Amino acid sequence: xxxxxxxxKQGIQTSTSEKKxxxxxxxxxxxNCKKTSTVRDLKEHYYVCDKCNYHNRINSAEYFxxxxxxxEFEELFSNIYPKDFLGFKDLKPYGARLIDAQKKSGxxxxxxxxxxxxxxxxxxVACMDFAFIGGSxxxxxxxxxxxxxxxxxxxxxxxMIISKSGGARMMESAFSLMQMAKTSAKLTQLAxxxxxxxxxxxxxxxxxxxxxxxxxxxxxIAEPKALIGFAGPRVxxxxxxxxxxxxxxxxxxxxxxxxxxxxxxxxxxKTRLATLLELFKK
Amino acid sequence: xxxxxxEKPIADLxxxxxxxxxxxxxxxxxxxxxxxxYEQKISTxxxxxxxxxxxxxxxxxxxxxxRPYTLAYIEKMCTNFVELHGDRNVKDDxxxxxxxxxxxxxxxxxxxxxxxxxxxxxxxRNFGMANPEGYRKALRLMKxxxxxxxxxxxxxxxxxxxxxxxxxxxxxxxxIARNIFEMVxxxxxxxxxxxxxxxSGGALGIGxxxxxxxxxxSWYTVISPENCSTILWRSWNFKEKAAEELKLTSDHMSxxxxxxxxxxxxxxxxxxxxxxxAVILKQKIKETLAELKKIDADTRIEQRIDKFSNMGxxxxx
Numbered sequence: 001x002x003x004x005x006x007x008x009k010q011g012i013q014t015s016t017s018e019k020k021x022x023x024x025x026x027x028x029x030x031x032n033c034k035k036t037s038t039v040r041d042l043k044e045h046y047y048v049c050d051k052c053n054y055h056n057r058i059n060s061a062e063y064f065x066x067x068x069x070x071x072e073f074e075e076l077f078s079n080i081y082p083k084d085f086l087g088f089k090d091l092k093p094y095g096a097r098l099i100d101a102q103k104k105s106g107x108x109x110x111x112x113x114x115x116x117x118x119x120x121x122x123x124x125v126a127c128m129d130f131a132f133i134g135g136s137x138x139x140x141x142x143x144x145x146x147x148x149x150x151x152x153x154x155x156x157x158x159x160m161i162i163s164k165s166g167g168a169r170m171m172e173s174a175f176s177l178m179q180m181a182k183t184s185a186k187l188t189q190l191a192x193x194x195x196x197x198x199x200x201x202x203x204x205x206x207x208x209x210x211x212x213x214x215x216x217x218x219x220x221i222a223e224p225k226a227l228i229g230f231a232g233p234r235v236x237x238x239x240x241x242x243x244x245x246x247x248x249x250x251x252x253x254x255x256x257x258x259x260x261x262x263x264x265x266x267x268x269x270k271t272r273l274a275t276l277l278e279l280f281k282k
Numbered sequence: 283x284x285x286x287x288x289e290k291p292i293a294d295l296x297x298x299x300x301x302x303x304x305x306x307x308x309x310x311x312x313x314x315x316x317x318x319x320y321e322q323k324i325s326t327x328x329x330x331x332x333x334x335x336x337x338x339x340x341x342x343x344x345x346x347x348x349r350p351y352t353l354a355y356i357e358k359m360c361t362n363f364v365e366l367h368g369d370r371n372v373k374d375d376x377x378x379x380x381x382x383x384x385x386x387x388x389x390x391x392x393x394x395x396x397x398x399x400x401x402x403x404x405x406x407r408n409f410g411m412a413n414p415e416g417y418r419k420a421l422r423l424m425k426x427x428x429x430x431x432x433x434x435x436x437x438x439x440x441x442x443x444x445x446x447x448x449x450x451x452x453x454x455x456x457x458i459a460r461n462i463f464e465m466v467x468x469x470x471x472x473x474x475x476x477x478x479x480x481x482s483g484g485a486l487g488i489g490x491x492x493x494x495x496x497x498x499x500s501w502y503t504v505i506s507p508e509n510c511s512t513i514l515w516r517s518w519n520f521k522e523k524a525a526e527e528l529k530l531t532s533d534h535m536s537x538x539x540x541x542x543x544x545x546x547x548x549x550x551x552x553x554x555x556x557x558x559x560a561v562i563l564k565q566k567i568k569e570t571l572a573e574l575k576k577i578d579a580d581t582r583i584e585q586r587i588d589k590f591s592n593m594g595x596x597x598x599x
Contacts, residue, residue: 085595088527090514139594146591168482168504170514173528174540177504178593180486184462185590208504210455211443211483216463230455230483231445239445249450259453 030054046266055223055266057203059105060112060127063162067125067270073116076124077147082109082140086173094171097133105131109140110165113148115157119274121281124152127162128209136169137209142179145213149186158196158277163214166232167207180212187216196280198273201228201251201260219261219276222251223269228259284348288339291331292550295324328550335499338525341507343499344478348553350560351410352379352394352437355477358560359567360385363392366423372452375416377408377444378488380423382432386568391427393420393488394437394477410479411444414457417487421461424468433471433571436488441506443484458487465490466586471574473567475545476500476532477552490590492582493570494540496532497563498547502540503530540593 028042029035032054042049046066047056065071084095092100102108110132115124126148128135145161152159168176190197199217201210203226210230214220222228229236229249237244247253254260264272285293299320306313335343343349356363360383367374380393395412398404412420420436427434443454465472465488472491480489480502496502505513507525512518529535532544545566548555574582 079598081597081599083595083597086527086529090520090524090527139596142594143596170505170510170528172504172595174503174530174535174538175594177482177486178540178590180459180483181462181466181490181590182593184459185466185490185587188463188466189587208483211458211487212462213459215453215456215459228455229450230443230458231450235445236447236450240447242447244447248447257451257453259456 028056031056046269048266053224053265055203055225057130057164059107059129059131060114060162063127064112064114064116064125066266067118067123067273068114068116069119073114073125076113076115076151077144078108078112080108080140080143082138084171085139085175086171088171088173090171097171101133105129107132109138109144110135110169111141111144113144115151115155118270118277121274121277122155122157123160123273123277124148124157125160125162128164130164130204133169135163135165135209136167136176137165137179138169138172138176139179142182145183146186149190152190152195153193156193156195158198158280159190160198160200160273161213161217162200162202163205163209164202165205165207165209167209177208180208183213184216187213191218196277198276200269202226204228206230206232215259217261220259222254222260222263223266224251224263226251228254284346286339286342286346288335288342289331291327292324295320295327299324325549332549332551336522336526337501337529337531338507338522340499340531341479341501341525343551344501346551346553349478350552350556351399351439352392352396352477354556355437355560355563356381356383356392356394358557359383359564360390360392366426367419369415369418369422371418372415375408375413375419376406377410377412377440378416378420380420382427385564385571388571389430389432390567390571391423391432391434392437393423393434395440395484395488397439397478408444410440411442412440412484412487413444413446413449414452414454417443417454417457417461420488421464424465424472428468428470431470433574434468434473434491435567436472436474436491438474438476438480438485438489438502439478439500440481440484441479442481443487455483458483461487462490466590467583469579469583471571471582472586473570473574475563475567476502476541477563479506481506490586492574492577492586493542495543495545495566495570496535496541497545497552497559498532499551500532501525501530502532502535503528 030049033052035051047058088094113126198219201222205228363383365381379396395410397410398407474491476496507521510524511520535541548558552559
């Protein structure tokens, strides 16, 4: 063998600091099929994998951009902040947890509300942010939904709530439970005003959110493969001591059992939503 | 009588009292004075113990095996109770009971979760954990009461809605959501009383009304202290701490304004004297019904919506 070809020094010599890596946030690996794509491509595909159609979890900012014409909308009730009224403390005080979550996510709580147009149709969109303590429903979420409903009634606008939540926020104890009652009670007023309420369930929608406003849509819609249920799969598995069937609690499962009107791919969401809003008007 | 672990001082006194009585009977010595003394001592010990119950001890009391359940209260408070069955769709859920009964001459619709009174019945009643058909049966009965203008009383006592496979298939979440939504709009007076465990959505599914009341030793919150401990502390061992943090007692709930009133229990809890408890509860239900009937239906519904709409804490900056 030619000597110039022989490896004299063993091992990798480049020090960690000198390694050239792609900066964070340029590439995305699909958690389902492992396909790598650039973040720009992913965004162009509505954060849906172009190979396996996996719908990545996105937050309110992305949904608003996808739904509202030219990403133009007025954010409503952004002055509402959470508060640690009970002084709840588990491994971490709730107050500190809130501050951490706010810093990490850049959000105030687990829901933002935008009012704008979808292909020219007025719509108020109240969208949950899973990035904020698992999209858990506390008093802020409840209050924002309540005020969104008042806003819809005052301005005769339809409402869409995008759910993405692990359920009620335990750290707000019974107050979080009562948000189920509060949001459902307010929805009766929206119903009396004969204004359409569209519930969009995305991955995951569970617990108290499912058992209140998410299931009460005039139209119940879901994204493909979204996990939707009351009890979480682990709890059910422990209860029945059996493995759960494939696809249990998926959007397709719920559609089959009669709890959804339709499943819509995220890339078609805006057009289909606009059609539906127009059908209500005509 | 069955005693909980923390009631050991009382249990010991009872033991001693029994022995004293036996000895008295055997020896023929008059022990009435000592017996009285003991009874007095039991009463004061109980008072002291019950004045300082921790949150978790109250949770244990709410689950006391001798505690009266829904059907027991209905039987004790009413005459002519006729239990009505089925959701007209899937089946009859034995964890949820309901029917018309006469409360001092007035027809009232009673609905509530029912726990079993022995091992076999506990299974049949599914430990008071209703399936979707239970909630749908409850709603059917509420609509029936509304149609014939009869007031509704719900008695809540559940460790939660059943987290089973079939419950999910039949839409547990939808069933609870639908009940909450429809109960808001009921045109008849609705009183909800938490008589034992008020766990989360399973309780709220029959828990919307004009007045929400709690028995003194019941609890009501978003999750059981055990499950809360498992999730937030990642261990079952922090259930006492979780119970404290959740502030789930009737006292807390009433101070927060999340319930409208607390009904005192006989000393030592409802199970010590179920008859007395039923009398107190009946009195409270009658008073509350009389009060609610003075309000017209539209106003009642408006007040109901306002009440729940005002629940929550947040800051506006």
